[in-house]
Every structure is written in C-alpha cells, then in structure tokens.
Amino acid sequence: MNTIRAVQLLSLLALAVVREAAAQAPARPTNLTVTASSSTQLNLSWTDASTNETGFKIERSPDDVTTNYVQVALTASNLNTFSSTGLNPGVKYYFRVRAFNGSGDSAYSETNSAVTLTPLAEWLLANFTPAGLTNAAVSGLLADPDGDGLSNLEEHARGTQPLTADATNAPPPAIAPAGTNAFLTLTHFRKLTAIDARFTPEASASPGAWSAGSNFVEGPLFMSQTTSIVMETFRDKTPVSDAGARFLRLRVEHHGVPDTWLTGSNMFFALDEVACGIISNLLYVVGGNGTNAALRSNTVAYNFVTATWTNGATLAKRPFPGNHHAAEVFDGRLYLLGGLGSNSEGRVQIYDPGSNVWTQGTAMPWNAGSCASALVSNFIYVAGGSVGGTATNRLARYDPASDTWTNLAPMPQGRHHTASATDGTRLYVFGGRINSLAGFDDTQIYDPASGTWTNSAAPGSIIAPLPLARSGMGKAAFLNGGFYVLGGEATAGSPGTTPRNVYNRVDVYDPAANTWRQARPMPTARHGICPAVFNGRIYVAAGGIAAGGGATGQSALLEIYIP
DSSP: OHHHHHHHHHHHHHHHHHHHHHTSOOOOOEEEEEEEOSSSOEEEEEEOOOSSOSEEEEEEESSOOGGGOEEEEEEETTOOEEEEOSOOTTOEEEEEEEEEETTEEOOOOOOEEEEOOOHHHHHHHHHSOHHHHTOHHHHSTTOOTTOSSOOHHHHHHHTOOSSSOOOOOOOOOEEEEETTEEEEEEEEEEETTOTTEEEEEEEESSTTOOEESTTTEEEEEEEEEOSSEEEEEEEESSOGGGOSOOEEEEEEEEOOOTTEEEEOOOOSSOBEEEEEEEETTEEEEEEEOTTOHHHHTOOEEEETTTTEEOOSSSSOOOSSOOBOOEEEEETTEEEEEOOBSTTOTTOEEEEETTTTEEEEEOOOSSOOBSOEEEEETTEEEEEOOEETTEEOOOEEEEETTTTEEEEEOOOSSOOBSOEEEESSSSEEEEOOBSSSSOOBOOEEEEETTTTEEEETTSTTOOSOOOSSOBBOOOOOEEETTEEEEEOOBOOTTOTTOOTTSBOOOEEEEETTTTEEEEEOOOSSOOBSOOOEEETTEEEEEOOBSSTTOOTTOBBOOEEEEEO
16 A cells, blocks of 8 residues: 555656646747748747747747837747748848747747848859859859850849850840831840849940930830740830931849848948938048047048948048038038037038048038038028027028028928938928937928928828937938938837837838838948938948947948848
C-alpha cells in the first residue's frame, strides 16, 4: 500500500507540475532572423525557448515604430520558421515574434528586418551562376554575354534571356499618321515585373542632340499585353513634314523600385536643422551642430554623378552660421533667408559656387528663422518664422535682381517650423507650430497673382489639411504633381512617433484632387530636414533624429526616395 500511495502521490505531483506549467505564459522566443528569398518573400526563423506554447504570433511593421506593428500570422506550437509572402519588392520590413497559450502571451522576441529582393537582383540570381555573379563581364548591367546587342539591363527590362541570343521581335521604327500629320513612332516590349527599369524615349533632328520629356515625345501608348509582357509605342511630337530628318531612341536605366528608399553615402559629420539647394549636379547643405562650432559654419556638397561628399574644408564658410535657414536657389546661387543663432536672424546670405564666396543681401523685413519659402517667377517668397520664439504671420517678397523686399498680405495663421514648397505658381505652407513642439495641421496657400491666402482652417474651407498635425518638417518636395511632406517632430507621447518623438511618415498632397495619401515612410525618422528633388528622386540629407535636437540629435545620413 505504501508503494501504491507513493506512486499515486508522485502522479498527482507530476499532474500538478503539468497544470502549473500550462497555467504560465510561455517563454520569450529568441534569436529571430529575417532573410530575403525573393522580391515578394522574407523568411523568418527563431529559437523556441518554451515548452508550453500553443503557437506563435508573427507581427510586421514598415518602420519599427511600436504602434505600427500588426499581426500577420499565427503558427502552431513547436515551429520556429515562417515565410512572409505577398510583399513589395525592394522594401524593408521589420518583424517580431511572441509565443502564446491560454494564460497569455510571452514577451516579444528581439526585432529584426530584411529587404525583399529587387526585381533586378532576383533576375540576376535566377540567370547567373555564383561565379558569373562575381564577374562583371558576365553579369554586369552593361555586359552582353550572349552577344545579341542587348545589355543585361535591357534583357531584364524586356524579359529576354541574357545567355541565349534573342531576337527582340519589336517592330522597326515607322511613320504613322495622327490627325492631319505623320509622325515617327517606335514600338517596344517591356516586362511587367521589371518595375525597377525605366525606359526614357528621346527625339532628335540629328543623332547628336537628343531631347526627352512630354514636350518632345508622346507616350507610352498601349498596344497589347500578355500575362508578363506589354507592348507599347512612343511617338515623336514633331511631324515628319516639318523636319528634314527625325530620330527616336529608347534609353533604359536602372531607376530603382517605385515607392522605396535607398541608403546613400553618409556625410563626413552630422548636422541638424539643415537647409539646402541644388546647383548643377551638386546638392549644397548647411546646418547646425550642437557640439562643434566649426562644423556649424561648414558648407558641404553632394555630387549626384559620383555619389560622393565634400568634407566641408574646401568650400567657403557662411558668415552667420546659425541654423533653421530657409533656402532657395536662383540664377546659380544659394540664398539663405533668416536663421536662428549666430546673429543669423533675418539675414540674407548668398553663396556663389562659381567663386566659392558668400555675400550678404538686404536683410528681411523681420528678424526671424525657421521661415517658409519658395521661388515663384523669379521672386523668393518668405512667410512666417520664429521671432524670439514667437510665431509671426508676416509675408514678404524678395527680388534677387534688385536685392529689395516688398511686404505682402500676412498669413492667416502665423507659423514656424513648417514645410513649404511651390507648384510653380503658388506658395504652399503645411503644418508648423507657434511655440511648443505641438504642431498644427494647416494647409495655407498664397496666390501671388491675386495677392490672397486660402487656408484649410478657415470656416467652410474645402482645402484638405495635413493628415497628421506636426512641425519641424523643413521643406516640402514637389514632384510629379504632388507635395511630399516628410518627417517632423512632436511633443512626447504623440501618436506614431519614435521613442525620441520624431516622425518617419511621408504624406503626399495632390493639389489638383485636393487629397492626401501616405507614401513609404523614411527608413530613419527625422526632423529639421530639407528634402531636395533631383532626376525624379527625393534626397534627404542629415537632420535631427530626436525632437528638439541636442548634442546627440544630429545625423549624417543620406536617404533617397524613389516615387
């Protein structure tokens, strides 16, 4: 009996242990890894550290902001792998995993991320051996290993084979009627999934002087489509009868996957609250640095052709370093308007890269920094700004040719730390603040032709406000008919910010439709930036990674957005 009772007691004890274990939440998974397997799939693996889980919850985020994680899958127990499919090419995704059972969820695993393959990278892996991939003469974008006259980039873009000579089967150039005239046309094939390759048609009266753009070539004009290939035509806009000779050609380039971000080369030192301008093939950047007075006065430049930075030692230093300058480019010169600190308030500082010299223009009508600005019809419009920490609603127009200012109708809402830009005819001012980091969602528009403002905050206004109230976005970028408002900062605890109270979101305003949409968020949340547009891309250099800046709040980053 004693033996039987002992066995019964042991059985009851074991059952109690099992029940106690089942009543506890499972242990946290560890060692999460994420790897790319294709342009639409990422594979996860982790260490299962528990013995009592019911399964695992997989969560994904586009930006590693805690509030932006969403659950995408549940797996069974004792599994430690998962494939996330249906993703977008060339995009970075963040993941975290936790175990669960009837008693609750474990703590999260560490987060990890990976970038899905671009269509070009996936194509290269599918068509070349490991040895071929390391040989530029075989797998380089301009290489033609099969000798059929098509580079690897063209083979990828057209859906043909790089190691087997192909006939493109594209119709030859032709002359086709349109209306009462006849025009030279060029028809080609394009692979639907090669979204990172871009065909640019160019027209010319002689093979040595090509012109691109909608003023010169019409198209693409849809012809036909299969499940993988589309045939389309481009048409010269100059009638054949108006010219002795006309030429058409297609130039293909690896432009990158639309709605994705690339990481460029870092600056030599960090800056925040930056201003910038593009002159020729150079992006000039100035800004603040809370820890190094010498760096605050530096002028640095990024070369779009060589993808390299100057270190700031060879370019002239501006006379009033400061930060929070507004900036515009006119007639090959960079104009800084106002600023905060180093006696830069209200100053007009002009940099001439040809002579590498800074000069001063006539000061603004008010001593401010963090103003909104835009160049419209050879005049620079400057609105708002911070005057001794208080927002002003003043507006003035600067004439660079005569170095004079004209006061204009004030803004409906005084703001500083806004995002501003122009569509070529009007000044748009988005968001901003009046004192604290708490931002507003105003969309304010000034029309120089009528000399009047419209404002989303006005009673009965139909203008769409900024979707998320915030400030500190720097400039807005105008591209493809839309205004891109990037990043920004907010007070502690504001929704959607990083732990350092900075935004990485990108909102796009379509003035024709009066609507907003969200684009792919910046890889790195920042404020005090100056997005600049070059060759169809938006370049975001430096900027603050913590609200309010400070000694550890600057960055040396360069991130590039492909719309």
